[in-house]
Amino acid sequence: MNRDDVGNTNECFVLNTMQDETSDSSKYIIINKVFQLNNKEPNSVQNYDVGPDNSTMKLINEAIIEEYELTINKLCYKFKNQLIRSIKNDEFELGEISSSSIIFSDMMRQNENVAKRAINEVFLDCFHDDNVVYGVLEIISDIEYDVIYPNGQTIALAVSAYSDDRIKEALVRAFENWCNVESLRILNTIKFTSSWLESYRLDVIKDIEEFCDCAI
Amino acid sequence: MCYLVRKIERNKWSCFSEQYLQNNIISSHPITNDLKVDRNNGLSLWEVDISNPTSIDNIALAIASTRSNLKNLDLLILNKSSLDEKGLVMKPTPGNSVFVRLNESHVDLTVIDISDIEKISREMFEIVDDKEYCIRYTENKLIRLFIDKIQAGEISLDNLEESISKKIKKKMTRNMT
Numbered sequence: 001m002n003r004d005d006v007g008n009t010n011e012c013f014v015l016n017t018m019q020d021e022t023s024d025s026s027k028y029i030i031i032n033k034v035f036q037l038n039n040k041e042p043n044s045v046q047n048y049d050v051g052p053d054n055s056t057m058k059l060i061n062e063a064i065i066e067e068y069e070l071t072i073n074k075l076c077y078k079f080k081n082q083l084i085r086s087i088k089n090d091e092f093e094l095g096e097i098s099s100s101s102i103i104f105s106d107m108m109r110q111n112e113n114v115a116k117r118a119i120n121e122v123f124l125d126c127f128h129d130d131n132v133v134y135g136v137l138e139i140i141s142d143i144e145y146d147v148i149y150p151n152g153q154t155i156a157l158a159v160s161a162y163s164d165d166r167i168k169e170a171l172v173r174a175f176e177n178w179c180n181v182e183s184l185r186i187l188n189t190i191k192f193t194s195s196w197l198e199s200y201r202l203d204v205i206k207d208i209e210e211f212c213d214c215a216i
Numbered sequence: 217m218c219y220l221v222r223k224i225e226r227n228k229w230s231c232f233s234e235q236y237l238q239n240n241i242i243s244s245h246p247i248t249n250d251l252k253v254d255r256n257n258g259l260s261l262w263e264v265d266i267s268n269p270t271s272i273d274n275i276a277l278a279i280a281s282t283r284s285n286l287k288n289l290d291l292l293i294l295n296k297s298s299l300d301e302k303g304l305v306m307k308p309t310p311g312n313s314v315f316v317r318l319n320e321s322h323v324d325l326t327v328i329d330i331s332d333i334e335k336i337s338r339e340m341f342e343i344v345d346d347k348e349y350c351i352r353y354t355e356n357k358l359i360r361l362f363i364d365k366i367q368a369g370e371i372s373l374d375n376l377e378e379s380i381s382k383k384i385k386k387k388m389t390r391n392m393t
Contacts, residue, residue, distance in 0.1 A: 091249075094225050095283035097379065142285070166227045173288060176355050196230060196345070200288070200352060207356035211390065 072114055079107050079118035084126065087135030100135055101142045108143070123155050130164045137167065141174035145182070153182070160190050168197055176204045179195040184208045218296040220323065221275050222340070224250045226279040226290040226352065229344040236341040247337050251327070258309065258324030259336070266293060274323070276353045276359050278313035280373070286380045294339055299325070302335045312357040314375040315365075353378075359387045 086100040107115035119136060137159060140152035143213035156174050159167055171190075175183035186206050192198040228250055232243035253259050262278065267269040268377070272291065281290055304325055311322030327333055335382045343349040353361075362384050365371045 023290065045231065093249075093278070095285055096285050097285045128235070150346075165231055167228050173355075176288070179356070196226060196350075196352070199347075200354070203352070203354050203357075208353055211356060 018124055029130045038149055055201055072111075075111060075116050076113050076121065079115055080121045080125070083107075083118060083139075084132065087132050087139075089123070090135060092135060092138050092187055097142070098135075098138060101139050104139045104143075108147070112147075116148065120151045120155065123158070127158075130162070130167060132169050133162065134157060134164075134170055137170035140171065141177045145178040153186075157186065160186075161167055165192075168192055168194075169200065170206055171195070172201050176207070179208050181208075181212055182211065218295045219266045220266050220296050220299070220325075221264045221272070221279075222259075222292045222294060224290050224292050224340070224344075224350075225280050226344065226350060229298070229340065233341055233344050236338075242334060242337050242341065246340075247333060247341065251321060251333060251337065257323070257327050259327050260305075260311075261294070261306065261323050261325050262298075262311065262318075262322060263321040264293065272351065273361050274315065274318055276351075276358065278311060278315045278318045280353070280362075280380070281314040282359050282375060284377050284379065286355055286358060286383050288320060289354055289358060291339055291351045291353070293349045293351070294336075294343070297353050298339060299336070302339075304335060314371050318379060353359050355383075356387075359384055363388060363391075 004066050025144075044122075082103065083100065086103050090098050090100045092098050103120065104115060107118065119139065122132065123136050126136075136155060140155060143152060152174070154170055159171050162168065162171075172187065175187050184205060187201060187208070190201065191199060224246075228246040232241075232246060235241045236245060243350060246380070251259060262275045264275050273295070276289055279356070280286065296306075306323045306325050309321070309322055309324040311319035313319055313322075325336065327336065362380075363374075364369070366373055366384070366388075373384060
C-alpha cells in the first residue's frame with residue numbers, strides 16, 4: 001500500500017496528521033489497526049469508507065497515539081541502552097568534553113523529549129551504580145539549564161542524598177555551570193561534611209551571587 | 217625556593233588520603249587517572265613562584281586553555297627541592313598553552329618506572345588536603361581571570377576552544393549590561 005492507493009479523505013487525513021517521526025511502515029500499521037478495530041480487512045483499503053462519524057475518528061486517533069507511543073518507547077529504549085554503554089566505558093576527564101556528552105547532545109538534536117526521558121530512565125535504572133550516576137551528572141551539567149529542565153534538576157536534587165564525594169562534587173559543578181537564581185536556592189539548602197567540598201559549595205554560591213547580582 | 221604545579225582532580229585523591237596517612241596505602245585510582253605520562257614517560261608540570269599569586273593564576277589559565285571544556289580546576293603545588301632530593305629528574309619542555317610567554321615555564325618530570333610514580337604520589341598525598349598547596353579554581357574564577365587577560369590584550373578569545381570562549385562571552389555580555 002502506498003499513498004496513491006489511499007483514495008479516501010479520512011485515510012489521507014490519517015497519513016497526513018501523523019508525526020514526521022512516524023516511519024512509512026508505522027503509518028501502514030496504523031491504517032491496518034484502524035481497519036482491525038473496525039473489523040475490516042486491511043487489504044480492502046481501496047473500498048473502505050471510514051465515514052465522517054466521531055467513533056471512526058476516535059479509533060483513528062487511538063491507533064495513531066498507540067503506534068506513536070510505541071515508536072517513541074522504542075527510541076527511548078535505544079537511547080537509554082546507548083547511554084548506559086557509553087557512560088560505563090567513558091573516563092569523564094574533568095575539563096574535557098566526554099564522548100557520552102557528545103552522544104547525548106546528538107540525541108537531543110534527534111528528539112529532545114525522548115533524550116531527556118532516556119537520561120531520566122538511565123538514572124532510575126542505575127541509581128545504585130555510583131559510576132553511572134556520576135556520568136549522568138556530568139552529562140546533564142554540560143546542557144543549558146532551560147534545555148535540560150526539569151529532568152536534569154530533578155536528578156541533581158535526587159543525588160544530593162548520595163554519600164560519594166565525587167558525586168556531591170559533580171552535583172555542585174552542575175549548579176555552578178547552570179549559574180542562576182534557582183541553582184543558588186538549591187545550593188543553599190545543601191551542606192557537606194568534607195571541608196574541601198563545603199568550601200567549594202560556598203565558593204560557587206559566592207560566584208553565582210556575584211554573577212546574578214543577588215543574594216538569597 | 218622553586219615550586220612546581222600539577223593539575224589534579226581533587227576528589228580522586230581526597231577520598232584516599234586518609235588511607236594513605238593512616239596506613240601508608242597508595243591507592244591506584246588517583247595514580248592511574250591523574251599521573252598519566254606521555255610517550256617519553258614525561259609528567260607535565262609547571263614552574264611557579266608561589267610568593268606571587270598572579271603567577272599561580274597565570275599557570276591556572278595556561279592549563280585551562282589547553283582543555284576542551286571550562287570546569288573547575290585543582291592545582292597541587294609541589295616543592296621542587298623535595299622532588300630533587302628523591303632523585304626525580306625534570307627537563308624543560310615548552311608547554312602548549314595560548315600564553316606563549318608562560319610556555320617556557322613548563323617542565324616534564326621523567327617518570328622512568330613504578331618507583332618514580334610511588335615517589336611523586338607520596339609527595340602528592342602528603343599535601344593534597346592542605347589548603348595552601350591544593351588550590352581550587354572555580355569555573356567562574358577562571359572566567360574572571362580569562363576576561364582580565366583578554367581585556368589586557370594578552371590573549372585572544374579566538375585562540376580558545378569554542379565551548380570555553382562561549383562561556384567567557386556570556387559573562388562579558390552580562391558585565392556590559
